[in-house]
Amino acid sequence: MAEGKRKGKLVTVIVIAVLLVITIAVGRFVGGLPDDLFSDVGLRSGQTGDSSEFCVHFINVGQGDCTLFTCGDTAVLVDGGEYAQANTVVNYLKNQSVDDIDCLIATHPHSDHIGSLSSVITKFKVNSLIMPQLPEELVPTTSAYERFLKAVSANVKDVIPAKAGKSYTYGKLVIDVLSPGKTYDDLNNMSVVARISCGGASVMTTGDAGTTVEKDIIAAGYNLKSDILKVGHHGSRTSTGDKWLKAVDPDIAVISCGKNNDYGHPHKEVVNRLKKAGVEYRRTDLEGSIVYRYDGKDFTEVDVL
Numbered sequence: 001m002a003e004g005k006r007k008g009k010l011v012t013v014i015v016i017a018v019l020l021v022i023t024i025a026v027g028r029f030v031g032g033l034p035d036d037l038f039s040d041v042g043l044r045s046g047q048t049g050d051s052s053e054f055c056v057h058f059i060n061v062g063q064g065d066c067t068l069f070t071c072g073d074t075a076v077l078v079d080g081g082e083y084a085q086a087n088t089v090v091n092y093l094k095n096q097s098v099d100d101i102d103c104l105i106a107t108h109p110h111s112d113h114i115g116s117l118s119s120v121i122t123k124f125k126v127n128s129l130i131m132p133q134l135p136e137e138l139v140p141t142t143s144a145y146e147r148f149l150k151a152v153s154a155n156v157k158d159v160i161p162a163k164a165g166k167s168y169t170y171g172k173l174v175i176d177v178l179s180p181g182k183t184y185d186d187l188n189n190m191s192v193v194a195r196i197s198c199g200g201a202s203v204m205t206t207g208d209a210g211t212t213v214e215k216d217i218i219a220a221g222y223n224l225k226s227d228i229l230k231v232g233h234h235g236s237r238t239s240t241g242d243k244w245l246k247a248v249d250p251d252i253a254v255i256s257c258g259k260n261n262d263y264g265h266p267h268k269e270v271v272n273r274l275k276k277a278g279v280e281y282r283r284t285d286l287e288g289s290i291v292y293r294y295d296g297k298d299f300t301e302v303d304v305l
């Protein structure tokens with residue numbers, strides 16, 4: 001009888017143990033996917049298996065600009081929005097598993113473009129910085145610019161003055177600087193205009209440069225054809241002229257601006273020019289951050305990770 005009791009106890013223990021394992025397993029999936037799922041299969045959240053993929057992230061920073069380009073381990077950031085957006089930008093980069101920024105482009109020193117960059121520069125290793133070299137009379141004396149310069153001088157060794165015609169390669173990303181090629185008397189027009197490409201795909205980014213600059217770039221004879229155009233100056237009527245649209249010939253245009261902003265961006269003239277040219281356009285003020293991934297053939301929109 002003693003032997004039978006022991007066997008009975010053993011069976012009970014095994015049944016309880018099996019039930020416990022089933023309960024834990026069901027609980028994990030009912031309660032949502034486990035956080036370490038991506039590491040379980042060798043991927044971190046925010047990464048994809050194919051390192052050759054080219055992604056463009058139009059990060060919603062309200063009234064301002066902030067665009068992240070990633071290709072494998074390479075990251076290029078163009079502008080960062082106002083200082084108040086610093087946490088948004090830093091957290092976004094962390095979510096994308098960005099460690100180092102291979103190249104930071106500060107298109108021009110207005111606070112809606114460089115405001116958050118002092119914070120970005122102190123939190124991420126920035127290997128090189130491209131920014132316009134300004135004539136004395138255009139150098140701003142704002143606290144945003146002072147903060148930015150302080151962070152740059154303490155943390156960034158390789159500062160490259162933007163010069164039209166120069167090209168820089170970081171991993172598979174190529175940055176062709178198209179402007180400024182001369183000195184303009186308006187700070188917006190001193191914006192770095194760059195065509196950023198990876199394999200057969202390219203994106204045109206223009207800061208707040210106006211139609212005068214667009215005409216100069218067209219006259220210089222560069223290859224401007226791009227799949228995506230980041231619309232100049234948040235959709236202001238002073239940028240994105242018909243000739244520019246024809247030369248860049250984008251499939252998609254993205255306007256980065258704030259909801260109900262004081263400037264009325266995007267101006268209806270620009271929206272009409274885009275419609276007339278048959279270009280699909282998207283707006284960060286209406287949709288939040290917008291991300292496109294290139295699959296070797298086309299750009300397709302993907303969810304923000």
Ligand SMILES: [Zn+2]
Pocket residue numbers: 064065110112113208233234
């Ligand atoms: Zn701006």
